[in-house]
Amino acid sequence: MKISIGCDHIVTDIKNHIVEYLEAKGHEVIDNGTYDHIRTHYPIYGKKTAERVINKEADLGIVICGTGVGITTSVNKIKGIRAALVRDITTAKYSKEELNANIIGIGGRITGIGLMEEIIDTFISTEYKETEENKELIKSIDNMIEDDSYINDEHLFDDLLEKWDRGYYHD
Amino acid sequence: MKVIIGSDVKGFKLKEHLIKFLNSKDYKVVDVSPDPNLNFVESAKLVSEEVLKEEDNFGIVIDEYGAGSFMVANKIKGIICAEVSDEHSAHMTKEHNNTKIISLGSGIIGKTLAENIVMNFLNNEYSGGRHQIRIDMLNRLA
Secondary structure (H helix, E strand, O other): OEEEEEOOOOOOHHHHHHHHHHHHHHEEEEEEEOOOOOOOHHHHHHHHHHHHOOOOOEEEEEEEOOOOOOHHHHHOOOOOEEOOOOOOOOHHHHHHHHHHHOEEEEEEOOOHHHHHHHHHHHHHOOOOOOOOOHHHHHHHHOOOOOOOOOOOOOOOOOOHHHHOOOOOOOO | OOEEEOOOOOOOOHHHHHHHHHOOOOOOEEEOOOOOOOHHHHHHHHHHHOOOOOEEEEEEEOOOOOOHHHHHHHHHHHHHHHHOOOOHHHOOOOOOOHHOOEEEEEOOOOOOHHHHHHHHHOOOOOOHHHHHHHHHHHHHOO
Protein backbone atom coordinates (compact mmCIF):
# COMPACT_ATOMS: atom_id res chain seq x y z
CA MET A 1 0.00 0.00 0.00
CA LYS A 2 1.05 3.62 -0.46
CA ILE A 3 1.24 5.46 2.84
CA SER A 4 1.60 9.22 3.30
CA ILE A 5 3.22 10.18 6.61
CA GLY A 6 3.91 13.45 8.42
CA CYS A 7 5.05 14.68 11.83
CA ASP A 8 6.26 17.73 13.74
CA HIS A 9 9.75 18.33 15.14
CA ILE A 10 8.97 16.73 18.52
CA VAL A 11 8.64 13.20 17.13
CA THR A 12 10.79 13.04 13.97
CA ASP A 13 12.77 10.07 15.31
CA ILE A 14 9.55 8.14 15.93
CA LYS A 15 8.29 9.00 12.45
CA ASN A 16 11.60 7.75 11.00
CA HIS A 17 11.16 4.48 12.87
CA ILE A 18 7.63 4.05 11.49
CA VAL A 19 8.83 4.80 7.93
CA GLU A 20 11.45 2.04 8.25
CA TYR A 21 8.90 -0.29 9.82
CA LEU A 22 6.42 0.23 6.96
CA GLU A 23 9.05 -0.09 4.24
CA ALA A 24 10.29 -3.35 5.77
CA LYS A 25 6.71 -4.63 5.42
CA GLY A 26 6.74 -3.78 1.72
CA HIS A 27 4.70 -0.56 1.80
CA GLU A 28 5.64 2.44 -0.27
CA VAL A 29 5.98 5.48 2.01
CA ILE A 30 5.78 9.15 1.08
CA ASP A 31 7.50 11.05 3.91
CA ASN A 32 6.20 14.64 3.98
CA GLY A 33 8.48 15.77 6.80
CA THR A 34 9.45 17.35 8.96
CA TYR A 35 12.88 15.78 8.60
CA ASP A 36 14.78 17.15 11.61
CA HIS A 37 14.19 18.47 15.13
CA ILE A 38 14.22 22.18 14.26
CA ARG A 39 11.13 23.91 15.65
CA THR A 40 8.35 24.07 13.07
CA HIS A 41 4.51 23.87 12.91
CA TYR A 42 2.36 20.76 12.68
CA PRO A 43 -0.33 22.12 10.29
CA ILE A 44 2.31 22.37 7.52
CA TYR A 45 2.99 18.63 7.65
CA GLY A 46 -0.60 17.65 8.37
CA LYS A 47 -1.73 19.53 5.28
CA LYS A 48 0.94 17.94 3.06
CA THR A 49 0.17 14.45 4.36
CA ALA A 50 -3.56 14.95 3.80
CA GLU A 51 -3.10 16.33 0.29
CA ARG A 52 -1.31 13.14 -0.83
CA VAL A 53 -4.40 11.20 0.26
CA ILE A 54 -6.86 13.67 -1.30
CA ASN A 55 -4.86 13.70 -4.56
CA LYS A 56 -4.83 9.88 -4.52
CA GLU A 57 -1.04 9.74 -4.50
CA ALA A 58 -1.38 7.66 -1.31
CA ASP A 59 -4.02 5.21 -0.09
CA LEU A 60 -3.82 6.15 3.58
CA GLY A 61 -2.10 8.60 5.89
CA ILE A 62 -0.37 8.56 9.27
CA VAL A 63 0.24 11.72 11.31
CA ILE A 64 2.22 12.01 14.54
CA CYS A 65 2.99 14.90 16.90
CA GLY A 66 3.50 15.09 20.67
CA THR A 67 -0.05 14.31 21.79
CA GLY A 68 -1.26 13.79 18.23
CA VAL A 69 -3.99 16.38 18.75
CA GLY A 70 -2.53 19.29 16.76
CA ILE A 71 -1.57 17.39 13.64
CA THR A 72 -4.68 15.17 13.60
CA THR A 73 -6.91 18.21 14.03
CA SER A 74 -5.13 19.87 11.10
CA VAL A 75 -5.89 16.96 8.74
CA ASN A 76 -9.53 16.77 9.84
CA LYS A 77 -9.87 20.42 8.84
CA ILE A 78 -9.34 19.36 5.23
CA LYS A 79 -12.33 18.36 3.15
CA GLY A 80 -12.42 14.63 2.43
CA ILE A 81 -10.24 13.60 5.36
CA ARG A 82 -11.60 11.44 8.15
CA ALA A 83 -8.91 10.99 10.78
CA ALA A 84 -9.06 9.30 14.18
CA LEU A 85 -6.55 10.04 16.94
CA VAL A 86 -6.00 6.81 18.80
CA ARG A 87 -4.14 5.27 21.72
CA ASP A 88 -5.69 1.82 21.32
CA ILE A 89 -6.21 -0.77 18.60
CA THR A 90 -9.97 -0.97 19.17
CA THR A 91 -10.55 2.61 18.00
CA ALA A 92 -8.15 2.17 15.06
CA LYS A 93 -10.18 -0.83 13.87
CA TYR A 94 -13.52 0.90 14.40
CA SER A 95 -12.51 4.08 12.59
CA LYS A 96 -11.56 2.16 9.44
CA GLU A 97 -14.33 -0.45 9.57
CA GLU A 98 -17.18 1.95 10.29
CA LEU A 99 -16.03 5.44 9.29
CA ASN A 100 -13.65 4.47 6.46
CA ALA A 101 -11.02 6.69 8.08
CA ASN A 102 -8.25 7.60 5.64
CA ILE A 103 -5.72 8.96 8.16
CA ILE A 104 -4.72 7.69 11.59
CA GLY A 105 -3.21 10.02 14.20
CA ILE A 106 -0.97 9.00 17.09
CA GLY A 107 0.65 10.84 19.98
CA GLY A 108 4.37 10.17 19.78
CA ARG A 109 4.83 11.14 23.44
CA ILE A 110 1.70 9.24 24.48
CA THR A 111 1.86 5.82 22.85
CA GLY A 112 4.75 3.31 22.98
CA ILE A 113 6.37 1.94 19.83
CA GLY A 114 4.92 -1.57 20.11
CA LEU A 115 1.35 -0.32 20.44
CA MET A 116 1.96 2.24 17.71
CA GLU A 117 3.09 -0.44 15.26
CA GLU A 118 0.08 -2.61 15.99
CA ILE A 119 -2.30 0.36 15.70
CA ILE A 120 -0.84 1.08 12.25
CA ASP A 121 -0.91 -2.58 11.16
CA THR A 122 -4.57 -2.81 12.23
CA PHE A 123 -5.49 0.44 10.54
CA ILE A 124 -3.91 -0.67 7.26
CA SER A 125 -5.31 -4.22 7.24
CA THR A 126 -8.87 -3.49 8.42
CA GLU A 127 -11.39 -3.08 5.63
CA TYR A 128 -14.30 -0.68 5.54
CA LYS A 129 -17.63 -2.50 5.95
CA GLU A 130 -20.23 -0.36 4.28
CA THR A 131 -23.74 -0.18 5.76
CA GLU A 132 -26.58 2.21 4.96
CA GLU A 133 -26.11 3.80 8.39
CA ASN A 134 -22.36 4.40 8.24
CA LYS A 135 -22.59 5.56 4.61
CA GLU A 136 -24.94 8.33 5.74
CA LEU A 137 -22.68 9.31 8.66
CA ILE A 138 -19.64 9.48 6.37
CA LYS A 139 -21.57 11.59 3.88
CA SER A 140 -22.61 13.98 6.66
CA ILE A 141 -18.98 14.34 7.85
CA ASP A 142 -17.67 14.93 4.31
CA ASN A 143 -20.34 17.53 3.52
CA MET A 144 -19.51 19.70 6.52
CA ILE A 145 -16.69 21.64 4.84
CA GLU A 146 -17.80 23.58 1.78
CA ASP A 147 -14.74 25.65 0.89
CA ASP A 148 -11.81 23.49 -0.19
CA SER A 149 -9.90 26.19 -2.07
CA TYR A 150 -6.93 25.91 0.31
CA ILE A 151 -6.18 22.32 -0.77
CA ASN A 152 -2.88 22.18 -2.71
CA ASP A 153 -2.22 25.89 -2.03
CA GLU A 154 1.48 25.79 -1.21
CA HIS A 155 1.50 29.43 -0.10
CA LEU A 156 -1.42 29.23 2.33
CA PHE A 157 0.77 29.85 5.40
CA ASP A 158 3.42 32.13 3.84
CA ASP A 159 2.33 35.35 5.57
CA LEU A 160 2.07 33.60 8.95
CA LEU A 161 5.58 32.19 8.55
CA GLU A 162 6.83 35.66 7.70
CA LYS A 163 5.27 36.96 10.91
CA TRP A 164 6.96 34.10 12.78
CA ASP A 165 10.33 35.05 11.27
CA ARG A 166 9.80 38.65 12.33
CA GLY A 167 9.34 37.46 15.92
CA TYR A 168 5.63 38.22 16.12
CA TYR A 169 4.88 34.91 17.85
CA HIS A 170 6.88 34.62 21.06
CA ASP A 171 6.44 33.01 24.49
CA MET B 1 -16.94 29.32 32.34
CA LYS B 2 -19.68 27.07 31.04
CA VAL B 3 -19.22 23.41 30.16
CA ILE B 4 -21.26 22.35 27.14
CA ILE B 5 -21.83 18.61 27.00
CA GLY B 6 -23.51 16.29 24.51
CA SER B 7 -23.49 12.67 23.42
CA ASP B 8 -24.90 10.23 20.93
CA VAL B 9 -26.93 7.21 22.03
CA LYS B 10 -23.84 5.15 22.99
CA GLY B 11 -22.32 7.94 25.05
CA PHE B 12 -25.49 8.89 26.88
CA LYS B 13 -24.79 7.08 30.17
CA LEU B 14 -21.28 8.50 30.51
CA LYS B 15 -22.66 11.94 29.71
CA GLU B 16 -25.25 11.64 32.50
CA HIS B 17 -22.49 10.55 34.87
CA LEU B 18 -20.25 13.49 33.95
CA ILE B 19 -23.10 15.97 34.34
CA LYS B 20 -23.63 14.78 37.92
CA PHE B 21 -19.89 14.87 38.57
CA LEU B 22 -19.50 18.42 37.19
CA ASN B 23 -22.55 19.65 39.07
CA SER B 24 -21.05 18.30 42.30
CA LYS B 25 -17.94 20.40 41.55
CA ASP B 26 -20.09 23.53 40.97
CA TYR B 27 -19.46 23.87 37.25
CA LYS B 28 -22.15 25.45 35.11
CA VAL B 29 -23.17 22.65 32.76
CA VAL B 30 -25.30 22.92 29.61
CA ASP B 31 -26.61 19.60 28.28
CA VAL B 32 -27.37 20.01 24.56
CA SER B 33 -28.46 16.40 24.07
CA PRO B 34 -31.23 15.58 26.55
CA ASP B 35 -32.57 13.45 23.68
CA PRO B 36 -30.76 10.11 24.12
CA ASN B 37 -31.18 9.02 20.50
CA LEU B 38 -28.90 11.37 18.58
CA ASN B 39 -26.11 10.18 16.32
CA PHE B 40 -22.61 11.60 16.85
CA VAL B 41 -22.87 13.98 13.90
CA GLU B 42 -25.91 15.61 15.48
CA SER B 43 -24.55 15.70 19.03
CA ALA B 44 -21.06 16.94 18.11
CA LYS B 45 -22.55 19.72 15.96
CA LEU B 46 -24.86 20.82 18.80
CA VAL B 47 -21.97 21.01 21.28
CA SER B 48 -19.71 22.88 18.81
CA GLU B 49 -22.36 25.46 17.94
CA GLU B 50 -23.04 26.16 21.62
CA VAL B 51 -19.32 26.35 22.48
CA LEU B 52 -18.76 28.97 19.77
CA LYS B 53 -21.33 31.32 21.32
CA GLU B 54 -19.02 32.49 24.12
CA GLU B 55 -15.25 32.76 24.46
CA ASP B 56 -15.30 31.11 27.87
CA ASN B 57 -17.28 28.02 26.85
CA PHE B 58 -15.66 24.61 26.73
CA GLY B 59 -17.18 21.40 25.45
CA ILE B 60 -17.29 17.65 25.97
CA VAL B 61 -18.55 15.30 23.26
CA ILE B 62 -19.09 11.60 23.87
CA ASP B 63 -19.77 8.64 21.62
CA GLU B 64 -18.67 5.00 21.85
CA TYR B 65 -15.09 5.53 20.59
CA GLY B 66 -14.68 9.30 20.52
CA ALA B 67 -13.46 9.17 16.92
CA GLY B 68 -16.63 10.20 15.08
CA SER B 69 -17.38 13.22 17.28
CA PHE B 70 -13.71 14.27 16.96
CA MET B 71 -13.94 14.29 13.15
CA VAL B 72 -17.23 16.22 13.17
CA ALA B 73 -16.23 18.93 15.67
CA ASN B 74 -12.95 19.66 13.88
CA LYS B 75 -14.75 20.21 10.57
CA ILE B 76 -16.27 23.34 12.14
CA LYS B 77 -14.41 26.63 11.78
CA GLY B 78 -13.14 27.93 15.11
CA ILE B 79 -13.34 24.58 16.88
CA ILE B 80 -10.27 22.68 18.00
CA CYS B 81 -11.32 19.31 19.36
CA ALA B 82 -9.05 16.72 21.00
CA GLU B 83 -9.81 12.99 21.07
CA VAL B 84 -8.25 11.89 24.35
CA SER B 85 -8.13 8.83 26.56
CA ASP B 86 -5.43 9.90 29.02
CA GLU B 87 -4.98 12.74 31.53
CA HIS B 88 -1.65 13.99 30.16
CA SER B 89 -3.07 14.63 26.68
CA ALA B 90 -6.08 16.34 28.29
CA HIS B 91 -4.00 19.11 29.87
CA MET B 92 -1.23 19.30 27.24
CA THR B 93 -3.77 19.89 24.51
CA LYS B 94 -5.46 22.66 26.49
CA GLU B 95 -2.11 24.36 27.06
CA HIS B 96 -0.68 23.95 23.54
CA ASN B 97 -3.60 23.60 21.12
CA ASN B 98 -6.12 26.08 22.57
CA THR B 99 -8.53 23.16 22.64
CA LYS B 100 -12.21 24.04 22.95
CA ILE B 101 -13.70 20.54 23.09
CA ILE B 102 -12.57 17.10 24.20
CA SER B 103 -13.99 13.95 22.67
CA LEU B 104 -14.36 10.84 24.85
CA GLY B 105 -15.21 7.24 23.98
CA SER B 106 -17.66 5.66 26.42
CA GLY B 107 -16.52 2.21 25.24
CA ILE B 108 -12.85 3.10 25.67
CA ILE B 109 -12.51 4.81 29.05
CA GLY B 110 -14.10 4.18 32.46
CA LYS B 111 -15.93 6.70 34.64
CA THR B 112 -13.02 7.56 36.92
CA LEU B 113 -10.62 8.15 34.03
CA ALA B 114 -13.29 10.24 32.29
CA GLU B 115 -13.64 12.43 35.41
CA ASN B 116 -9.89 12.96 35.66
CA ILE B 117 -9.53 13.73 31.96
CA VAL B 118 -12.29 16.32 32.23
CA MET B 119 -10.66 17.94 35.29
CA ASN B 120 -7.27 18.07 33.56
CA PHE B 121 -8.90 19.72 30.57
CA LEU B 122 -10.99 22.29 32.45
CA ASN B 123 -8.40 23.26 35.06
CA ASN B 124 -5.63 24.29 32.69
CA GLU B 125 -5.14 27.32 30.48
CA TYR B 126 -3.98 27.89 26.93
CA SER B 127 -0.43 29.22 27.03
CA GLY B 128 -0.45 31.10 23.69
CA GLY B 129 2.93 32.49 22.59
CA ARG B 130 4.69 30.35 19.97
CA HIS B 131 1.69 27.99 19.86
CA GLN B 132 -0.53 30.70 18.38
CA ILE B 133 0.93 30.47 14.86
CA ARG B 134 -0.29 26.87 14.66
CA ILE B 135 -3.77 27.92 15.75
CA ASP B 136 -3.75 30.69 13.12
CA MET B 137 -2.77 28.04 10.56
CA LEU B 138 -5.61 25.72 11.64
CA ASN B 139 -8.03 28.62 11.18
CA ARG B 140 -6.86 28.98 7.57
CA LEU B 141 -8.20 25.48 6.96
CA ALA B 142 -11.71 24.80 8.29
